[in-house]
Amino acid sequence: MINDRGEIFYSQGAMSLVSASWCHRVSVLTWSIFFAACLLLSACSEHEKQMEWSGPAKIAVVVPHTGPLMEEGQMLQFGALMASREAESRVADLNLEVVVYDSPCDPEGGVAAAKRLTTDGAVSAVIGYLCAETLRAVLPFYQDAGLALINPTVSAEYVRQGETRNLFSLLYGDGDQAAFLATYAKEGLGLHRVAILRDDSAYGYVLSTSFDAEATRLDLEVVANVAINSDQAGAAQAVKSLKSTSPEGVFLAASPKAASLFLLERQRQHLGGVVLGPDQLADLDFYEMAGQAAEGLLVCQPILLETENPKQSKFVRRFEQLYKRRPDWIAAAGYDAMRLALEVLNSSGPGRRAFLQSLRTISGPDTAFEGLSGPVFFKDDGTSRRHFFVGAVQNGTLQAAKPPTVAFP
Numbered sequence: 001m002i003n004d005r006g007e008i009f010y011s012q013g014a015m016s017l018v019s020a021s022w023c024h025r026v027s028v029l030t031w032s033i034f035f036a037a038c039l040l041l042s043a044c045s046e047h048e049k050q051m052e053w054s055g056p057a058k059i060a061v062v063v064p065h066t067g068p069l070m071e072e073g074q075m076l077q078f079g080a081l082m083a084s085r086e087a088e089s090r091v092a093d094l095n096l097e098v099v100v101y102d103s104p105c106d107p108e109g110g111v112a113a114a115k116r117l118t119t120d121g122a123v124s125a126v127i128g129y130l131c132a133e134t135l136r137a138v139l140p141f142y143q144d145a146g147l148a149l150i151n152p153t154v155s156a157e158y159v160r161q162g163e164t165r166n167l168f169s170l171l172y173g174d175g176d177q178a179a180f181l182a183t184y185a186k187e188g189l190g191l192h193r194v195a196i197l198r199d200d201s202a203y204g205y206v207l208s209t210s211f212d213a214e215a216t217r218l219d220l221e222v223v224a225n226v227a228i229n230s231d232q233a234g235a236a237q238a239v240k241s242l243k244s245t246s247p248e249g250v251f252l253a254a255s256p257k258a259a260s261l262f263l264l265e266r267q268r269q270h271l272g273g274v275v276l277g278p279d280q281l282a283d284l285d286f287y288e289m290a291g292q293a294a295e296g297l298l299v300c301q302p303i304l305l306e307t308e309n310p311k312q313s314k315f316v317r318r319f320e321q322l323y324k325r326r327p328d329w330i331a332a333a334g335y336d337a338m339r340l341a342l343e344v345l346n347s348s349g350p351g352r353r354a355f356l357q358s359l360r361t362i363s364g365p366d367t368a369f370e371g372l373s374g375p376v377f378f379k380d381d382g383t384s385r386r387h388f389f390v391g392a393v394q395n396g397t398l399q400a401a402k403p404p405t406v407a408f409p
Contacts, residue, residue, distance in 0.1 A: 026057060053391040056095035057342050057350035059084075060117050061334075062128030069130050072330050076152060079334030080127055085322075087342055096342075097379050099123065108138035110325035114138040118145035123397050124345060124355045125150065127337045131332075137168075140259060142166050148356045150341060152333035155279065157206060167382045168359060170302075170337055170371070174203065174278065175210035178253065180388040180408045181212035181276045184298075185249055186389070188406040189274060195224040195247035197238060198261055199254040207253035207278055220371050223247050227256050235261035239269045252277035256286045263293035274298060276390075296309040297393040303329050303373040304389045304400045336371040343369060 018262065019178075061080045063073030077100060084098050098385070103113040115202040117123060118141055125148045129135040135151060136159040139283050141148045143166045152170045155177065160167065172180075185191045194215065198208040223245040228238040239262065242250060250266075250273060252259045259281055266275070275297050280286075282299040290297075305312055305327065315335065327335075340362075348358035361367055361379070368375035374387040389406055392401040 013049045015083070026218070037146075044062040056097045056122065057339070058097045058099050058120065059345070060099045060101045060120075060126045061102055061338075062101045062113065062117070062126060064104050064130065064289060069114065069209035072130055072153075076130065076334035077330055078127065078319070079327065079331035079336075079338060082319060082322055083335045083342070086318075096337075096345075098124075101128075102275055103128070103134065103138075105134055107134050110134035111141065112136045114141045118147060121146065122350075124348075124352055125341050125359075127152065127334070127341060129154060132159050135159050136161075139167055140335040146356060148352070148359050150337045150359075152337040153330055156203070158202065158263055161384075165347070165380075165382055166356065166359060168378055169383050170333055170376060171384070171385070172302065172386060172388065173383050174206045176383070177243050177253070177278055177388065178207040178210035181251060181278075181298075181390075182211045182218060182220060182404050183408045184388075184390055185251070185274075185276060186191040186215070186218045186220045188403050189249065191220065191248045193221050193223050193245075194249045195226065195242050196222060196251050196253055197226050197228055197242070199228055199230065199258040199260075201255060203255065204253045204258075207251075211251050211253060218361050228254060228262060230255070230258045230261065231249065232261060232265070236269070236278060238262060239271050241264045241272055243269065247273055249274040249276060251275075252281065254269035256280055256283065258284060258340070260293075262291040263290045263297070267293040276300075282391055282398055284396075287393065294393045295395075298390050298401050299388045299393070299397070300372060301329060301391045302386070303332050304391055304398075304404055305329065306391075307396070307400050307404065311381050315372055316369045332372050336369075336376075340369050340371075340376075342388050 061077055063075065063077045064070055081098060099115055101113050103110045117156055125144060127150045129151055132154050132155055135154050143164050147167055148168060149168065150168050150170065150372050155171050155174045157173045157175060185194055196208050196211060198204040198313040212222055220223060222244055224247065226241050228234050252262065264277060277297060277299050279300045281297065282301060287294050305316055315332065316327055321330060344355055344358045348354040362369055362377050376384050376386045378384055387405060389405045390401040391398040
């Protein structure tokens with residue numbers, strides 16, 4: 001349904017995941033006396049005003065409905081709605097409305113949607129955003145509104161500049177995934193000599209410096225750290241430089257375009273060894289660019305739905321039954337984000353401040369949220385501690401690598 005604010009919303013009734021409402025904790029008589037006293041004294045604090053909540057509680061899901069990331073937005077939305085649907089059959093005192101906002105992947109449009117969203121006092125939390133630039137642009141509005149923003153998919157670390165612990169990232173940061181891949185190269189593959197191929201971007205800088213630092217800590221020798229330009233001549237020169245150092249493996253600290261050029265040139269010049277790369281390279285569009293040259297590429301992943309994990313298999317089966325398509329990691333991330341939001345709402349009750357404070361307590365192994373890929377908790381800066389996995393490109397599809405993961409950090 002679409003309301004007069006132009007929002008798409010889905011009303012979820014009687015959900016036990018949000019059963020910890022104030023009317024559930026305080027008897028009707030006690031509540032009536034307290035409420036009357038508040039009215040007579042006209043001195044209710046902000047905390048007491050939260051106790052006057054009459055529902056429904058809202059969780060906003062923000063995704064693009066148009067543009068190049070429309071399909072990814074649909075997957076995130078489907079995963080989130082599936083999680084809320086699964087809670088419908090349980091009994092609770094508080095209704096939940098999942099409100100879906102269309103926010104394009106451009107900062108100006110994202111800010112316009114965020115301004116509309118933050119004026120709705122019933123919204124306790126927000127899930128969403130696929131684009132780093134848009135996320136960075138809207139974050140100040142959520143900070144000012146005291147809203148928790150659970151982001152399932154953005155790994156760019158620069159969006160956190162000036163952050164005040166309102167942003168909670170379910171995905172790891174780019175530096176963390178690079179450090180994990182250094183550990184995987186050493187502990188999982190048994191490599192001793194590796195090279196780094198980096199492009200001239202902030203993204204490449206974060207990846208290369210983090211991989212290099214972890215390799216140094218592990219006594220994994222970095223025999224070369226070579227820059228690459230996004231053209232064929234630059235790729236040819238980079239591969240030639242790497243061949244002279246004979247690395248056992250190469251880490252791609254590069255964008256998909258530069259990485260695809262390297263893989264094609266690597267194939268042409270017959271450079272051996274394994275190749276590892278960040279999660280941006282786990283994309284069908286990238287495989288189309290690189291073709292057969294991408295075969296065997298090892299990429300970091302937040303979850304591997306191709307494993308025989310019973311919990312993940314059950315999720316895939318239910319998703320396929322509901323939406324007649326196979327989920328990807330973004331759908332899984334949306335599913336986990338909504339489950340996390342409902343779990344927190346169950347503990348905090350409705351209201352922005354209570355939700356934010358409760359979410360901040362998920363700060364260590366003892367309070368971790370159990371996601372599809374394992375436990376997740378948040379560090380002081382809002383980034384997550386979670387499991388990492390590695391997928392291998394086989395026949396143009398991503399399969400679980402051998403081994404699929406190693407202990408980290």
